[in-house]
Amino acid sequence: DVKVTQSSRYLVKRTGEKVFLECVQDMDHENMFWYRQDPGLGLRLIYFSYDVKMKEKGDIPEGYSVSREKKERFSLILESASTNQTSMYLCATKESSYEQYFGPGTRLTVT
């Protein structure tokens, strides 16, 4: 079974703080994804990576950056958190099979 873990289920940060969200997968998948989910908007792709040290912008990359130094780990970074980044963040992975496997999500609140 694919296992995708995210470092925190719930996180509260202050405006202006630097925030790291970590995602780790144990199945040696090439592709990893970060989404944010907001009520009424569904899931929107922030960034994705198809290999170590490779990254591509998704639909809403502004205010975010990512890091993929090792194959199993994909980090989402909020350089200076703002209240409009309060959201649910979901990490996903994919290999040759067609579906994406999701982590449990991190519910981030920025105050």
Next chain:
Amino acid sequence: AQKITQTQPGMFVQEKEAVTLDCTYDTSDQSYGLFWYKQPSSGEMIFLIYQGSYDEQNATEGRYSLNFQKARKSANLVISASQLGDSAMYFCAMREAEGSQGNLIFGKGTKLSVKP
């Protein structure tokens, strides 16, 4: 324009009855894939079912089936014999083109509530 449209923000269904969740999509690609995911209140996205654009038969997985109507660009999810545990958000998603590294485009979701 929205690529994936789910027109039902919320749905109610009686336990043991069947329910259809609507999904329409927009693409000019000939090759694409359609997915349904379930998200319970715990937050984790659970893959339910997949339909490839070239698949001639409708996909089925247990109580889930996908009513694929290519000409209408619709991919409705049918859940038979609803259970209380089916109460969740349901998302339709599409992957366009083979070279897209598997990026999915999601709809806004439908919240299904199963009544006892």
